[in-house]
Amino acid sequence: MGEKYLMKGNEALGEAAIIAGCDAYFGYPITPQNELTAYMSKRMLEEGRVFVQSESEVAAINMVFGAAGAGKRTMTSSSSPGVSLKQEGISYLAGAQLPAVIVNVMRGGPGLGNISPAQGDYYQATRGGGNGDYRLIVFAPNSVQEMADDVMDAFYLADKYRMPAMVMADGMLGQMMEPVEFKEPKSRKDLPAKDWALTGAKGRPRNIVRSLMLGGTGLYEHNEVLRKIYAQVEAAEARHEELETADAEVTLVAYGSASRACIGAVRHLRAAGKKVGLIRPRVIWPYPYKALEKQAEKSKKFLVVEMNLGQMVDDVRIGVAGKAPVEFYGYAGGWIPTVKEVVDRVNQML
Amino acid sequence: MPKGKVVINKEKCKGCELCIAACPKKVLGLSEDFNTKGYRYSTPLHPEECIGCGFCAMMCPDVAIEVYREE
């Protein structure tokens, strides 16, 4: 700790997961996250932990289900079409209240798409790509440092609330190299004991890991339990960063790689005397609606910048609640905005 | 007069040398110069030895070779 390393996002995330105590990693090759699987294939074995290159992304998420059911810290990673395959397993993890970390290094879609960075899976991550009324805590890093920090927080919060958590990166964050300093993971002593885990029923009543609750009101009651937990998460875990928002006439809203161009655009525009700011969600579920509600009192216009055809913009409209116009700028198909593009777009609005 | 002749499309050739190894008469070898992709390409260094067996074309993954044989 305290040392800085120059690492690829994918690999920094892997090392941070290991430091956070990931007991088992299950993954399958897919570009642009292969460096993470390859890194884990070496480091997990060096640390005496579990690594399996599964036969598919479906198998991997189910291996995660198993390891999570054993009460272990476990992670899988993939990219967009592979994360589509995991949706059933993610829904099951949520229904069975199993903590786990899923990493999506997003690429262009839909379908096989391409291998360039994209943010086209926002709806899938925050509106439940799988069936049923579940939520995931979804982290939105925009740097290699945040990739490392967020995966550590993901393990912690997944354990705290007994639910799966996701880290939403993209192909650029996964591939680029930046300095990273690995933090001390939060102590587990305040986390609830995993007395529900399937460790063998010796000396205790048996545990069952399930999401099926047939007959009577079992499933209704179970969903009420989930509802309560999700309300707690919404109240406590929304987080965002603000840049020059105090007097912003136009407020940008962006996350991940799109936010990096927006940061550059804010600096550029401010240097030219324009009043522009940025709200950057650090977690996209729960969403920082309150921050947007507050900002809508001050800002005349909002511009949402996403690497897709417009998904997070829906959440910004919810937060702003009609108090100001919300515009959208973005493209799908593997694209990263440039500072100039965002500056030009904002200048049209000012 | 050789019994056979091969015509190799130098732009399709990737210099893999599978044809060179397969030729029973050691007709083929890599060129000194490069094609526009930067590969040294296979070329008949000893065309007079060619018997038109077609082994080179059988091996070529890039369908870069046409073979001719005396009737």
Place this chain on the structure above:
Amino acid sequence: MKNVYKKPESMTSATTIYCPGCHHGIAHRLIAEVIDELGIADRTIGIAPVGCAALAYDYFDIDFSETPHGRAPAVATGLKLTQPDRVVFTYQGDGDLASIGAAEILHLANRGFNITTIFINNAIYGMTGGQMAPTTLEGQKTTTTPFGRDLKVHGHPMKVSEILTNAAGVAYIARGAVYDPKHVMETKKMIKKAFQNQIDGKGFSMVEILSTCPTNWGLSPLDAVEWLKKNMEPFYPLGVKKDIDQEQ
């Protein structure tokens, strides 16, 4: 002089994206030659995998479909059953067929629908940069077996052809190689039989082709051939594994 070899009609003139010496190009060419010789180009539909051959449709001048990773046998089922007089073949690598697609190929082989599968086994994942495949050999180093494949950690390599011979609907399974003209000629015969079987309505046919991956094995194309002969061939023996025509 008479032209005795030129590009098959059912191949396009496109230059492939395959690496120098990759055996995909040879396999593609043999399939195209067989399609030409059987005169079936205008009623043949190919199905490309996810892998290096994801763009196979750029190299064949016939109808072609993409599919999600591993699902080619399922897509083939949809295409064939709705048009039984067409010739439908899947072209899959070891990741596509034996890893994520294991359930799909098992069910196609067991159902025995009249479909042909060409299975390219190069003991590695090519397109994604050299990870372990189900067919990676014990001790083989890949990007996800950096210390070499360890049977205890990574499990055993998979002998796909042998496993599938027990499936109920199989008419023909053979394993070939294309590393020299003799084997190219033998494997072409296997491919022709696999397509003829479909035309004759005999059931499911598959040809597994041991192939090199020079780039991800870290060897020159010719050294890769030697590695294949020395390491893959003893573990994955060549030859016909099942042929219902021989059993009568």
